Amino acid sequence: MLGAGPAGSMAAAQLASAGVRTTLIDEKLPWEKPCGGGVTFKAYSQYPFLRDGAAKTVRQSSLTTPKAGTADMRLDQPILIYSRAELNGRLFRRAEQAGARFEQARVLEMRSSGGGCSIRTATGAIEADACIVATGARNPLRNAGTEWAQDDTMIALGYYVEADRPHIDIQFFEKFEGYVWVFPRHGHLSVGICGKGKPAQTLRAWLERYMDEHGLVYKGAKFYAHMLPALASGSWRKNRIAGEGWLAAGDAAGFVDPITGEGIYYAIRSGDLAAQTLLGEARDKAAAYRDAIQRDFAHDLYLGSLLSRRVYLGDFLFGAIPDRMVQFTRRSPKFRTVMQDLFAGTQGYADLSQRLWRDLSGTLRETAMSFLHSDIATAISKSS
Numbered sequence: 001m002l003g004a005g006p007a008g009s010m011a012a013a014q015l016a017s018a019g020v021r022t023t024l025i026d027e028k029l030p031w032e033k034p035c036g037g038g039v040t041f042k043a044y045s046q047y048p049f050l051r052d053g054a055a056k057t058v059r060q061s062s063l064t065t066p067k068a069g070t071a072d073m074r075l076d077q078p079i080l081i082y083s084r085a086e087l088n089g090r091l092f093r094r095a096e097q098a099g100a101r102f103e104q105a106r107v108l109e110m111r112s113s114g115g116g117c118s119i120r121t122a123t124g125a126i127e128a129d130a131c132i133v134a135t136g137a138r139n140p141l142r143n144a145g146t147e148w149a150q151d152d153t154m155i156a157l158g159y160y161v162e163a164d165r166p167h168i169d170i171q172f173f174e175k176f177e178g179y180v181w182v183f184p185r186h187g188h189l190s191v192g193i194c195g196k197g198k199p200a201q202t203l204r205a206w207l208e209r210y211m212d213e214h215g216l217v218y219k220g221a222k223f224y225a226h227m228l229p230a231l232a233s234g235s236w237r238k239n240r241i242a243g244e245g246w247l248a249a250g251d252a253a254g255f256v257d258p259i260t261g262e263g264i265y266y267a268i269r270s271g272d273l274a275a276q277t278l279l280g281e282a283r284d285k286a287a288a289y290r291d292a293i294q295r296d297f298a299h300d301l302y303l304g305s306l307l308s309r310r311v312y313l314g315d316f317l318f319g320a321i322p323d324r325m326v327q328f329t330r331r332s333p334k335f336r337t338v339m340q341d342l343f344a345g346t347q348g349y350a351d352l353s354q355r356l357w358r359d360l361s362g363t364l365r366e367t368a369m370s371f372l373h374s375d376i377a378t379a380i381s382k383s384s
């Protein structure tokens, strides 16, 4: 296993507990990887051990755009927010307890050889029957994992701020494919911005302006920056996720939701599927893994990549979609339920447009009625 993040540690735990001799290689011990740390209901309902950790449980969120203002939303299925050192440590310990051996070393090279693979690290060489490449978005291997094209990643940067608050805040900007998040963790906040099409200095300036306006102090706070996979639709077809003797999982395979940036679930899920593939009967492991990923979540992520620009940059009813999203969330209970399900990860992209169209007439009616009611209420309060 190359990389002991969520993808590598999950795969190592599954393989070791099935009795396979497993080595987990990472240059670092569990560390505070730059991240929001948000774990959705989809993730912790499928992998219940995620519920037992020292994560903050958040039940309230707000969505804001400069034009439409703010919509507050209760999360029926709360989001768990982890510090990444805690989450990585938890997954790493599961792997060790299952019997995986850890080797702290930098991986330099991996070559397919005789159906298996040869790995060269900074401290030596290892021969293995198979290798799971889980070295994250900055995967250093040239011959395994996603080959990033220019439009396949987002910049993500932010600060850890010493403060506390009970809710998540999401802020959209005009004509920008990305967002600012404020995620409360135990003892601090992870405040960041991610997006495409703008240089890092611009994003940092926007984030700092946002923080100034919202009383979040970044002077003296720890700054972080990292790459966030967000594959463009054309890149999914040629995405290199498996080859002779190796399977790629997590960020190294580009498995991140291109709209929300959710990657922890897909890292754990793909690590699990990679382990199941290696344990399974199929002779052609690479083909079996591609099929398993396709059947499980790749199609939904591909649809997300088709939708992403439209969600952030498109218009609906003569207004920007993020503005409409905020207005509908505020005014329509039906639409709010869709948003809650999107936050929980239980609403996929495959049937999202169907559900929206089905609910839309109701949503518009509810919205119109709620505008009407507020106009009536204003008129009554003015006349009294």
Ligand SMILES: Cc1cc2nc3c(=O)[nH]c(=O)nc-3n(C[C@H](O)[C@H](O)[C@H](O)COP(=O)(O)OP(=O)(O)OC[C@H]3O[C@@H](n4cnc5c(N)ncnc54)[C@H](O)[C@@H]3O)c2cc1C
Residues within 6 Å of the ligand: 002, 003, 004, 005, 006, 007, 008, 025, 026, 027, 028, 033, 034, 035, 036, 037, 038, 039, 105, 106, 107, 108, 134, 135, 136, 137, 138, 139, 140, 156, 157, 158, 192, 225, 226, 227, 228, 249, 250, 251, 252, 256, 261, 262, 263, 264, 265, 267
């Ligand atoms: C700023 C930011 C915010 C995010 N917020 C969220 C969020 O709130 N929720 C969510 O679901 N997702 C979020 N993500 C995405 C999430 O962080 C990733 O999808 C997830 O960490 C992927 O896990 P992984 O195991 O594939 O890779 P990683 O977590 O990156 O782990 C890779 C491991 O490989 C090791 N490694 C790398 N190269 C080498 C080498 N040459 N030799 C040895 N070891 C090596 C690294 O040390 C690391 O431990 C965010 C990402 C960013 C950048």
